[in-house]
Amino acid sequence: MSDPAPTPEPSAIAPLRRWGAWAVLAGAAALLLVIFQIAGPAFEPRPSAGTQIGEIAGEIRRSAWRSFFGLPRPEAAPAPVSPTAWLALAAPVLGLLAVVLSLISGLRGENRRYALYGAGLGATAIAFQYVWWLALLFVAAVLLHAIITNIGDIFGL
Known part of the structure; x- marks a missing residue:
């Protein structure tokens, strides 16, 4: 009696050959980019809020006097340009890519879970941004x- 032919072991990369898996990865990346876009500017050095408001008010005052005279x-x-400025475009593009890949996955009859997860993550990234x-x-x-209502205090009137 001969041994039966060995069955090939499933490959670890088999899920990556599905459109739905790529949709999930693109949706997750889009959501991470949106979160990084929101949290990123907090790590950049900035002056205090009072200093920024004072600079805005001073610029309004100087502009008003220039136009008066x-x-x-x-x-x-x-x-x-902020280093995170490109995220404002990259995140929704990746979210849209996730939705399109999910649609392709659904039309090809692949596992519905991947298609739903990818579409959900992509749509969430777009909506969250x-x-x-x-x-x-x-x-x-x-x-x-607040600045306009206090314009009298800004001009010292």
Whole structure:
């Protein structure tokens, strides 16, 4: 009697040959990039909040006096680019890639869990970044409102 042919062992990289697995990886990477985008600027050196608000108020005051006296505007210096600025575009692109890969995985009839996980992670990354930017805009509007309501104190009137 002869020995039966040995069965090949499943490869450890077999899941990476599925569109759904790549969708999960892209969605997880997108979510990590969004979290890093939110936490990254906290590690950059910044002046205190009072100093920043004072600089904004002083710039408003100087601008108002220049326009009152008809003086020309000074040339604006280019703002320094943050090292995390590219994350504002990379994270939603990766999230969209995760959703597209999940769609491909679902259409090919692969494991639905991978497709759902990838689409969920990608959509969460996109939504989380959107909500974060809305919160930042709201805080900026509140700060601008506080400066404008106290404009009399800024001019010393």
